[in-house]
Each structure stands twice: as structure tokens, then as C-alpha cells.
Amino acid sequence: MNLRELTTIRVGGAAAEFFAPQTREQLIETARSVWATGDDWIALGGGSNLVVADEGVPGTVIHVVTRGIERLPGENLVLRVQAGESWDGLVAAAVEQGWAGIEALSGIPGSCGAAPIQNIGAYGQELSSTLVSIEFLDYLSGDFLRLPAAELGLGYRCSALKGGRAGIVISIDLELSQNADALSDPIDHAQLATALGVSVGDRLPVAQVRSAVLALRGAKGMLLDPADPDSASAGSFFTNPIVSLEFARSLPLDVPRWPVKNDSSTAANPRVTPLESYDPGRLSPTAVTVPGGMKLSAAWLIEHSGVARGFRLPGSRAAISSKHSLAIVNTGDATAAQVAELARYIQTRVLGAYGVVLQPEPVLVGVHV
Numbered sequence: 001m002n003l004r005e006l007t008t009i010r011v012g013g014a015a016a017e018f019f020a021p022q023t024r025e026q027l028i029e030t031a032r033s034v035w036a037t038g039d040d041w042i043a044l045g046g047g048s049n050l051v052v053a054d055e056g057v058p059g060t061v062i063h064v065v066t067r068g069i070e071r072l073p074g075e076n077l078v079l080r081v082q083a084g085e086s087w088d089g090l091v092a093a094a095v096e097q098g099w100a101g102i103e104a105l106s107g108i109p110g111s112c113g114a115a116p117i118q119n120i121g122a123y124g125q126e127l128s129s130t131l132v133s134i135e136f137l138d139y140l141s142g143d144f145l146r147l148p149a150a151e152l153g154l155g156y157r158c159s160a161l162k163g164g165r166a167g168i169v170i171s172i173d174l175e176l177s178q179n180a181d182a183l184s185d186p187i188d189h190a191q192l193a194t195a196l197g198v199s200v201g202d203r204l205p206v207a208q209v210r211s212a213v214l215a216l217r218g219a220k221g222m223l224l225d226p227a228d229p230d231s232a233s234a235g236s237f238f239t240n241p242i243v244s245l246e247f248a249r250s251l252p253l254d255v256p257r258w259p260v261k262n263d264s265s266t267a268a269n270p271r272v273t274p275l276e277s278y279d280p281g282r283l284s285p286t287a288v289t290v291p292g293g294m295k296l297s298a299a300w301l302i303e304h305s306g307v308a309r310g311f312r313l314p315g316s317r318a319a320i321s322s323k324h325s326l327a328i329v330n331t332g333d334a335t336a337a338q339v340a341e342l343a344r345y346i347q348t349r350v351l352g353a354y355g356v357v358l359q360p361e362p363v364l365v366g367v368h369v
Contacts, residue, residue, distance in 0.1 A: 083113025
């Protein structure tokens with residue numbers, strides 16, 4: 001199976017072995033059988049946050065495609081969702097019922113099982129605010145576990161699962177809310193509030209919020225749309241860096257910044273994470289604690305370091321999206337090597353201009369950025 005057909009950025013070679021078990025029982029059995037061989041393996045969900053090397057995967061790919069959404073009994077509105085369900089399909093189903101809690105996460109591609117790994121978030125909402133627990137098949141022990149959200153180390157685009165705890169998410173439990181008027185959670189993002197014509201903190205029907213979010217994402221090329229060449233991407237390629245207050249004060253005054261609470265977050269500033277400890281081949285960045293840090297806009301840093309929207313290196317088919325500076329897009333038959341080359345170029349420009357090391361957001365398999 002050629003993995004470029006299963007990733008939204010459409011790069012990557014073939015897997016040596018490929019399985020797509022259809023039920024949760026088959027998924028568990030397949031994973032344990034693959035692990036027993038000792039061969040290398042990866043789990044693949046919707047392929048929206050993944051960049052695979054042109055050489056492919058020498059081991060086994062387990063494609064998680066299990067489906068099912070059920071409401072659990074009890075007073076609270078808790079949904080158990082199988083890992084292979086489409087995330088946006090889940091949001092659409094919840095909004096149709098008038099349930100609140102994930103409406104601002106509309107349009108995010110990928111599968112539900114991948115959502116806690118990345119702790120997906122957008123427009124003022126994060127998965128961590130609704131996630132109750134996950135069913136998890138642990139690679140080291142082979143045990144089938146239920147892990148509470150509090151044990152997952154959820155932070156800004158990171159989790160213990162992304163940070164190194166190996167295994168496969170089998171299902172997720174989410175607690176949503178409902179009210180007679182099908183109102184959303186309070187709007188907690190200025191851009192979304194502006195698009196809706198309301199103030200931050202206001203509440204609107206969840207369907208109206210979903211429509212506005214989809215329009216905003218579509219304008220940035222962040223919806224899966226075969227007619228939009230800017231949608232052939234892995235989403236935002238870099239996380240917004242979180243730096244120390246001291247370093248933030250050293251930056252030019254026009255650099256956008258927002259205070260963040262004490263958090264175990266990705267520090268992409270070499271004065272916080274020394275360059276000698278920065279390994280560009282890591283699958284995920286090192287998580288460090290940045291007390292009272294400041295979040296910077298990666299998109300602003302990219303644009304103001306001289307990398308414009310639509311930019312591409314000579315002879316390359318990988319380019320910056322014409323709609324959104326954070327996305328690297330495949331303009332047609334790009335290779336993973338070209339995507340990585342452009343990403344490294346961007347990192348070099350931002351580091352030279354502002355002293356900040358941008359960290360990649362997608363999972364990189366055999367790709368070095």
C-alpha cells in the first residue's frame with residue numbers, strides 16, 4: 001500500500017506490511033500479533049498530520065478504521081467514539097444534536113483516535129476540555145487500559161502519547177453539554193467572535209458557530225477540498241512557539257505575543273531549549289516547563305522572516321500555501337524530501353531573524369526536519 005494515497009499531503013512511499021482491521025476486536029488482535037513479531041510498526045489514522053518518507057515504511061502499518069459512536073448511560077452526556085471515526089464527522093453529528101463542547105473544532109481533518117495524541121485545538125477550544133478518558137492498547141505490556149485524561153499529559157499540541165508512550169488508541173470518551181437552545185460554549189477566540197459579529201464570551205447556536213469555523217478554515221485552505229490546491233497539506237506545519245518572558249521582552253515590539261499559563265509546553269526558543277540539545281531528527285519536540293511563558297505567532301514569524309505565501313524553492317513542488325503561512329502544500333507530485341527541505345529552509349530563516357526554532361507539528365516518519 002502506497003501511503004501517499006492515505007495522507008492529506010500526498011507524499012510517502014509504500015509500507016512493507018499493511019493491515020486495516022475493521023472491528024475493535026480485530027484491531028486489538030492485529031496489533032498484538034504485529035507487536036509479537038518485534039518488527040517496526042506505526043498506527044495510521046486519517047493521515048492528516050503525517051509526513052512519510054519517500055522510501056516508505058520498512059515495517060508494518062496498522063490502519064485504524066474502526067467505526068462507532070454511542071452515548072453512554074448516565075446523567076452526563078458522554079460519547080464513546082471508536083478511533084477510526086472521522087473527527088469532523090463526529091463534530092457534525094454532535095452539532096446536529098445541539099450538543100456543545102467541540103463545535104469550534106469543526107473542519108479539523110483526521111480520525112478521533114489521533115485527536116488526543118495531538119490534543120487538537122482551534123478557535124478557543126481544545127480536546128482536553130471535553131476528553132474524559134481513552135481506551136488504550138499499551139505496546140510495552142500488551143495490556144488493554146482505560147486511561148483518564150488527567151494521565152495523558154495534555155498540553156499545547158502535545159500529550160504523553162506523542163511524547164513517547166507507545167500503543168494504539170482504541171476509543172475516546174468525550175463529555176459534551178446540552179441546553180434547550182442548543183447554544184455553544186462561550187466564544188473564546190477573537191477572530192471567531194469577529195466573524196460571528198459578537199463579543200468574546202458570547203454564546204450562539206452550535207450550528208452557527210460550526211458554519212463560521214468552516215468558513216474561516218476554508219479561507220485558509222484548511223479544509224479537505226479536492227478543488228482547492230492549498231488543501232493538499234498536513235495542516236499547520238509548525239506549532240506556535242512558547243518562549244520565556246525574558247526572551248519575549250528581547251523581541252521587537254511588533255512581534256505578536258500572548259501570555260500563557262504555567263504549562264508543560266513546547267519551548268522552541270534556543271534560550272529555553274539549548275541548541276546543543278535540539279535534535280532535528282526527533283519525531284516530537286522535547287516538552288519543557290515554561291513558567292508564565294509567552295506564545296508567539298509562527299505564521300507571523302515566517303512571513304516577517306522573508307518567506308511569503310506561495311513561496312517555493314527552485315525546482316520544488318512543495319510550497320507555502322497561498323492562503324496560510326503555516327501550511328506546506330503539495331502543488332503536484334511533490335516528494336517528502338522537498339517538503340522537508342522547505343521546512344528546514346523556513347526554520348533557518350526564522351532562527352536567523354528572531355532566534356526562535358520552529359518545531360514541526362506533524363508526525364514525521366523517516367523525514368528529518
